[in-house]
Amino acid sequence: MRRLLPSASRRARRGVAAVEFAVLLPFLCFAFVVTVDFCRVFYYSITVSNCARNGALYGSADGAHALDTSGIRAAAEKDASSLDLQKLNVASSTNGSGVPTYVDVTVTYPFTTITRYPGVAGEMILRRTVRMQVVPATPTFN
Numbered sequence: 001m002r003r004l005l006p007s008a009s010r011r012a013r014r015g016v017a018a019v020e021f022a023v024l025l026p027f028l029c030f031a032f033v034v035t036v037d038f039c040r041v042f043y044y045s046i047t048v049s050n051c052a053r054n055g056a057l058y059g060s061a062d063g064a065h066a067l068d069t070s071g072i073r074a075a076a077e078k079d080a081s082s083l084d085l086q087k088l089n090v091a092s093s094t095n096g097s098g099v100p101t102y103v104d105v106t107v108t109y110p111f112t113t114i115t116r117y118p119g120v121a122g123e124m125i126l127r128r129t130v131r132m133q134v135v136p137a138t139p140t141f142n
Contacts, residue, residue, distance in 0.1 A: 037113045044111055045126050047083060051076040052107040052130040055090055059103035060132035066094050066103040076107055083109060094134070104131045 055076030059066045073090040080088055089108045094100035106129040116122045 033115055034117070037115075040114075041111060041124075041126075044083070044109065045128075047080060048107050048109050048126045049128045049130075050079045051083075051088070051090070052105050052128040054079050055092060055105035055107065056103055056130040056132040059092060059094075059105060060134050062136065063099050063134060066092075066100045066134045067097070072103075072105060076105065100134050102131055102133050104129060 058075035
């Protein structure tokens with residue numbers, strides 16, 4: 001059998017849920033902002049990785065493409081539509097100026113969190129390097 005509370009004790013518990021919500025609200029807001037920042041870092045790092053891959057893919061077409069730094073930069077920037085292109089840095093290098101066998105493309109982008117948290121870096125550099133083998137323009141058969 002259920003026991004009924006006297007009316008005085010029922011009135012004393014009326015605002016408990018509102019007080020609990022008011023106490024937990026700052027933590028919930030902090031958890032939401034941290035989640036949004038984590039998602040942003042993940043999204044930007046995937047975009048930077050794709051930019052490096054696209055630049056390396058362009059450079060791996062043949063020896064002339066591997067030495068074409070402006071073409072590598074343009075290919076890398078094609079996937080960076082959501083990034084500020086003024087902050088995007090694309091660098092490429094090969095193992096030789098004659099007939100390169102590989103091309104390295106490094107893409108860096110500065111990232112800033114929405115808010116500052118204690119113990120978490122507010123600014124960081126997202127950096128990805130992709131190395132691809134340069135494919136000759138015409139295949140040689142031995």
